[in-house]
Amino acid sequence: MHQEADHRVPVLIVGGSLVGLSTSLFLGRLGVPHLLVERHSGTSIHPRGRGNNVRTMELFRVAGIEPDIKTAASLLADNHGILQTPTLVGDAGEWLFKHIDPGGGMARFSPTGWCLCSQNDLEPVLLEGARALGGDLRYSHELESFEQDRDGVRAVVRDRAADERYTVRADYLVAADGPRSPVRNRLGIGQTGPGELFANVSLTFRSKLLADVVGDRRFICCYLTDPEADGALLPVDNKEHWVFHAPWHPERGEELEEFTEERCARHIRRAVGVPDLDVEITGKASWRAAERVADRYAAGRVFLAGDSAHEMSPTGAFGSNTGIQDAHNLAWKLAAVMQGWAGPGLLETYDTERRPVARATSARASARSVEHSHPGFAPAPGVGGGPRGGILNVVLGYRYPQGAVVGADPAQEAVPENLRLTGEPGSRAPHLWLRRFGQRVSTLDLYERSMVLLSDAQGTGGWHEAARRIAAEDGVALQSYRIGTGADADLTYDPTAPNEAAGRPGGAPGRGAGAGSRPGGESGSGSRPGGAGRPGAGEGAGRPGGAPGSPGRPGGAPGGAPGGAGGPGADGGDQAPDWARVHGTTADGAVLVRPDGFVAWRAPGATPDPEATLRSVLRAVLRTD
Secondary structure (H helix, E strand, O other): OOOOOOEEEEEEEEOOOHHHHHHHHHHHHOOOOEEEEEOOOOOOOOOOOOEEOHHHHHHHHHOOOHHHHHHHOHHHOOOOOEEEEOOOOOOOOEEEEOOOOOOOHHHHOOOOOOEEOOHHHHHHHHHHHHHHOOOEEEEOEEEEEEEEEOOEEEEEEEEOOOOEEEEEEEEEEEEOOOOOOHHHHHHOOOEEEEEEEEEEEEEEEEOOOHHHHHOOOOOOEEEEOOOOOOEEEEEOOOOOEEEEEEEEOHHHOOOHHHOOHHHHHHHHHHHHOOOOOOOEEEEEEEEEEEEEEEOOOEEOOEEEOHHHOEEOOOOOOHHHHHHHHHHHHHHHHHHHHHOOOOOHHHHHHHHHHHHHHHHHHHHHHHHHHHHOOOOOOOOOOOOOOOOOOOOHHHHOOOEOOOOOOOOOOOOOOOOOOOOOOOOOOOEEOOOOEEEEOOEEEEHHHHOOOOEEEEEEOOOOOOHHHHHHHHHHHHOOOEEEEEEOOOOOOOEEEOOOOOEOOOOOOOOOOOOOOOOOOOOOOOOOOOOOOOOOOOOOOOOOOOOOOOOOOOOOOOOOEOOOOHHHOOOOOOOOOOOOOOHHHHOOOOOOOEEEEOOOOEEEEEEOOOOOOHHHHHHHHHHHHHOOO
16 A cells, blocks of 8 residues: 555656756647646746757747747847857857858758757746646755655655645656756666866856957857956847856865955956946856766656756856757657556666766867867766767767667667768658648657657558557557649649758858867857747647748758668659659658657558558557567
């Protein structure tokens, strides 16, 4: 007999920052009731964690909050690039990169783009979206203890405002409780990695004259390199509110108390190069960068996500994005198991899939900090020595060689050297603009609440009929779409979406942060994505988004294998989009995509018994054997 609890809920989320709020949003979209507790009294008040990469924005697009995020991010919508300079006086210095997507080539890969939205602006959007979906989110509530058994978790939560305690019985607990994670420590889960890399003090300040010094240089971040006053300057509103990251050296005995307002103002003036600059310090917060990954992402019915599972250097903004993508991976698997169309073994693939991605990504983040000579970072030998170059393969090209996939190459790297989005099992499914009920929809808009099978409207493989029978008879959440022309097509090609690959066979986007030799910097974000409306549900219904890319530049269908990797469709040119070619199959084949948009399996052509084949694949992917 389980001891009676004050509250009963399927999922308890501990931590209400970006990852915890994203977990709540994603679970809410999937109809999973949950409770979130956060010890602080409200959302973040500090402008940090601003870079939301294109993969994260794809998830927020499908979750219906992309327009709200862009509205919240409007003050910095025209900021691009990373500048490195001794001071801001004069024209010295160089751009590490000036635009993240200068040629608009990102439209080949995604229906959206990077978005520069600070944590203090993004969290309220996530909070509103999660609450609108029925999420029970409680601030000033803190997890005090928990214990688990084979059937669930019993937690003690303290209402800090009322100083009252209550118990919660949950089927599962998701710990998004930060790098010092009390939940991880309680579970005895260790961490692996180089450890602490460097420390900074983040200063918010007001200066009305600094905008004149900056001029028309609309950077995301500026690395100021005066040896006596180095640091990183970030605009908040491009007018009078700014953030400055100053190096802090606790390893040398330097105390946080030494960063007085007078010292900080003096440091900023020298770094900028203007001795009489008006500087009013309005806030101060210390932080330490580290490279660590938890040895396990789960213990029984408790799962780690975000900083509790991995820490990485802030250069490139990989940490928060990786955490949000953790939440998305875990949410659909929890929903599938609790709704009965997947077996409990599916949850084991959360660790199998996400931990290798974190290990590879954290190494890339440290390499970026070395490349950019991040203020305060003097790497030890071997730290930051990982692969470098463009970041698009890290952002969009990561994959799951093992996990809830069939047919993936288990020997592949989680983050490959080259970007390849051609429909291989374990990779993020390709983006292609289509039409449904007269509206433009990306293939990525189809993936959220169910498994999705794509097949050709004129194909003879029998996949569509097989999927419909399985969905009706086996209770699997499975949608099937036929793509092509004619009366049988559920999705048709969009004649208004030009082929962005024309003239650039297999080419990567223009030479910006995503594809160029100089990588993205502190925020890892930049170019202003074009408008996109709220996408529909996982079934592809609703109001799909408009064209991405720079203003006046419509989104394009991918015409070949990205990044020059070859493979199906790599001929590019002016060839019309073909869903089968883009996905690496044939008109008689099929592609099975998971709710998170990753390819679970693909058939290169027809089989004697498509229903038996598909049923066997679903059992393997969803662990229902």
